[in-house]
Amino acid sequence: MASISNDKALIHxxxxxxxxxxxxxxxxxxxxxxxxxxxxxxxKEKYHHLRQEAKGIEFAINP
Incomplete structure (x- = not known):
């Protein structure tokens, strides 16, 4: 996904x-x-619930 989107934050x-x-x-x-x-x-430790929600975002946009 990072290489396809060329997203600098993901690659870094x-x-x-x-x-x-x-x-x-x-x-x-x-x-x-x-x-x-x-x-x-x-x-992961401080904002675990938001990290869990973010997984849903990732899986929704990444077939």
Whole structure:
């Protein structure tokens, strides 16, 4: 998905980040609920419910 969309955030997270695309999707999908200074590696623990919802977003757009 990252290579097809050429999404720089996805590619960076896969290549240099934690590799947790569910947390990255939550971070990108909920800017009003996840503070912008939150590290991607903290989202799974601090915003688990939003990360779970983000999985649904990913699976809906990724056949």
């Amino acid at each position: 997270e896969l290549m240099e980040g934690s590799g947790d695309l569910h947390s990255l999707t939550a971070y990108m999908s909920y800017p009003d609920q996840i503070p912008r200074d939150t590290k991607i590696t903290e989202i």
